[in-house]
Amino acid sequence: MLVLTRRAGERLVIGDDVVITVIEVRSDGVRLGIEAPRHVRVHRAEVLAAVGEANARAATADAATEESLRGLVPPRGARRPAEPEPPTEPGDVPPRGARRPPEPEPPTEPGDVPPPADPPAR
Structure with missing residues (x-):
């Protein structure tokens, strides 16, 4: 160790x-x-040691913690819940994430002219 x-005011290179300056x-x-x-990492030694200890404690879990975390994940092979049913009345707002059913075609009346068909591809 040097x-x-x-x-104050002097530097060390x-x-x-x-460059380290005595302030x-x-x-x-x-x-x-x-x-x-x-790219040069500068850390206080006591903070680096505290972070290392906290990481080591966080990496170990007791049985109660493991069990509570397992309760958050559905078991393998469990079926996902069905999507909510879309609204059935016009103007109803679907729940967030629900898909709207396709809009029904407007009724045609006698004498209506169907829209022109797309021209054939060449």
Whole structure:
């Protein structure tokens, strides 16, 4: 480990692109400024250790937690619930996610002329 003494405003260069500047020296600590490219990860050691411990605790589950999570997933081979029935009266609003039935063809009256057929493809 390299141990250096620095005063406020002095800098330390690591490699070609990391610069550490002593911002302020107080009786309860030192404030540092770190200039580094985005690909260089800079973390406080105590925060990194706390995150690692939290991840390790989250990765383990007791039997009660496993059982409650299993209750959220339907068993394999279970059938999905049927879709809700579409409305039957004109003007009814279907429930969210329901499909509307196709619109019925307007009734034809005697004397109505059918629309022209599409010309045959060449």
